[in-house]
Amino acid sequence: MQMNIPYSIETRPDTGLHNAKLGIWLFLASEVMLFGALFSSYALLRVGAESWPRGADILNVPLGAVNTIILIVSSITMVRSWTSLLKKDFKKFRLLLSTTELLGVLFLVIKFTEYRMKFEHGLYPSGSTFLAIYFTMTGLHALHLLGGIVVNAYHLILGKRQWNLNPEKFTHRIEATGLYWHFVDLIWIILFPLLYLT
16 A cells, blocks of 8 residues: 655645655755855855966867757756656657656766866866866766766656556656756756856
């Protein structure tokens, strides 16, 4: 017998949200504080530095641009996977979520290729303040993306069973996962111009 936690499907009367959506918004608020602290540190370090390199002179702008496009497309496939569940089309959901997964993995492959290229040219986090903040911010972003990939893999592996047991609850889970995925994509859309283009 499956036991439901109150408001795991129905919306809460106090917030108008179901528990999964409320929980993910609270979690994302803490993530905003984390990345906000990093962006503030970047601003303070840059303003306080006697000189600051142009990111375009050190970083691979075309690879960064390709990764930006990859993440934007992955956000589209993520939201379409959720809307497929709203339309009761589980097969299309799996196809779109698998595409999101592949795009996320492709992003990481390109990012780690870029890291390898930096290391081959002797560019390490200890080399300068710019490189330290670049590796810190993009590395933390990559860890967040990896977390999203792991959660999506879980949904792909066990999703059919969860869908059959309670389709509405599973749809809420995908919606919450999608909000996280879009947040990670948004962070990259801020990081790319901040680090690569200025």
